[in-house]
Amino acid sequence: MPPDQALDLSLDVSGDTVALLEQLVNIESVSRNEQRIADAVEAVLRPLAHLEVSRHGNTVVARTALDNSSGRGERVVIAGHLDTVPLNDNLPAVHGQQDGREVLRGLGTCDMKGGVAVMLKLAATVPAPNRDLTYLFYESEEIETEYNGLHLLSQSDPDLLAADFAILMEPSDAVIEGGCQGTLRVDVTARGERAHSARSWMGVNAIHRAGEILDRLNAYQARMPVIDGLEYHEGLNAVGITGGVAGNVLPDVCTVSVNYRFAPDRSEAEAAAYVREFFSGFETVVTDSAPGALPGLDRPAAKEFVEAVGGEVNPKFGWTDVARFSALGVPAVNFGPGDPMLAHKQEEYVPVEQVHRCESVLRTWLTAGPSVGPSVGLGG
Template sequence: MTSPEISLHQSLDLGLDGGTLTARLVDFPSVSGSEGPLADAVEAALRAYPHLTVDRYGNNVVARTNLGRSERVLLAGHLDTVPIADNVPSHVEGDLLYGCGTSDMKSGVAVQLRLAATLPDPNRDLTFVFYDCEEIEASRNGLGHLVARHPDWLAADFAVLMEPSGAMVEGGCQGTLRVDVKLTGTRAHSARSWLGDNAIHKAGEVLRRLEAYQPRRVEIDGLEYREGLNANLISGGVAANVIPDECVVHVNFRYAPDRTEAEAVEHVREVLAGFEVVVTDSAPGALPGLDQPAARAFLAAVGGEARAKFGWTDVARFSALGVPAVNYGPGDPNLAHKRDEHCSLAAIAEVEARLRAWLTAN
């Protein structure tokens, strides 16, 4: 297998089958914030096809057909991954391709690239969006930057976000809210602890409330969403012989899309009443929207039943733009971000075949 260092200098061959192309993409390390080399390769590969108009803003690449069709479909995928966990370069074991980003979501990006290269005359006009910084704070999300600077590039009648969904349609997405619970005390020498007030000890009550919290299960349009309110990080302390005067519990609330951002914030403040709660990051969820004609037609075309999306995805941005959108990709969402992350080669081929049939049917 080619090393990641050599891969950085290689071009992408979009004539490869989907599984092999996914492996090539995985072997371009593209941790959030360092997507430049992969974006360069994607842009160069797409510009080789005369049926595509290619634009770029930052490390975000948009390719479009302009055939005058009555409907435009947008397929989107992010180029970045979470930090590599000794799982690059990729390798194959039977039907499974292992490596960072195989599931989330370079397999989906590979399907996009294959369709962009091999569908010069689709039954709908197509827009392919490849963007950066999805895995980190919302303010750096490349799709958000395109919404702000080039919304015309994203105009569409329907959008498919190629997020991992196990080759099933997943409707909507959860909202995500991050807050810091700030605890204060009085610093003192630990040999004379009675002169201080230990801020770290105060975190105990915060953690007890979170441990006792009973998350909702909510059914919307026949899909069940599950909420979660959890401490993910704790920071505090000065030195081994100092009573700490500061401690911060970092909390993440994943909430069903029937809540607004404001309602989510209010709910967290109610659960943690009496503590200082500071919002650090927020992104709203998206309702399933499966009652939309375009979504119903897509579900019928690719087959199977829909399920709720656990996690936040950029279907929320498309929803805010008034573009009906679903999640549909070959990766397994339960394997995202894991050290042994992998994707089924058969699933990659299946998703490409279903989308190709949908986009070429008379």
């Protein structure tokens, strides 16, 4: 029986955000099984007069449409995915302590229902923000791109992703992580000639030839560009190797799988060209690729957000969906409660303080300064 079978799937946005988070966690939503949680989110948002709500599969979009006669005219996307990885005996959610801090444990607490709870609370309780907002509660981030809600929206309704700035509420320890690095995987192949190992001088050992590939990798000097004041650290690493025919045969093929993590000032094409040049003389085939995302910290909305958080910004070395916004020309950052190192782990948890901090920072940023009207809420 699913953990939420006997639970009330309605969501209460009038109380504490951690209580809302617990309700969200207890609605099991493994990838491709997000209908119930999407229904619950939609049920909260649909009656709110300040939001235009639309449903796209199991992705829920809620947008404000402010009178921008004041000249603000700025739109920010706040996005979070509703799905989780498969259960691992970690539902329902439980309250506990970790290193002297109050935490909530359970599947999705960190990745990323903590961020979703903050989003939902703000969407429901900030009816007159100081800039237009688009809240994206999307499906299937944890699996193949073809199911990803942001990807599907970019194909069917790209206007819904249009914005001046985007915040992806992936876990970042409640600190801004700017943009993200791109990732490229290539197969680098050394070729030789088969021969009997007893007469090895009659052939060419492809595995031995692949030693030069590894030598080049060992000599690699990481590029560390500074972008918007953030220092990114690229990486080029062998992640797999295949070769061999039989115990008495010189192999004629040896392939090294290499992963290149490249800074967001390089396009996928530039990254591929760099790797091909690096392995010049060997066959190099791109097997997988995803672009990076520029942080865009020079944009007005980004500058104000950095100031609201406290000025600390770290580069994002992994890949996240901020790259999808960057591909559409929308600068983006990661900012959400939870330690990303706990994502997908059985002991996943989120500190209660970080949930409250993220909500407080965003609420202040969205209500301070010029505004189209009074901001009211249902409680904190």
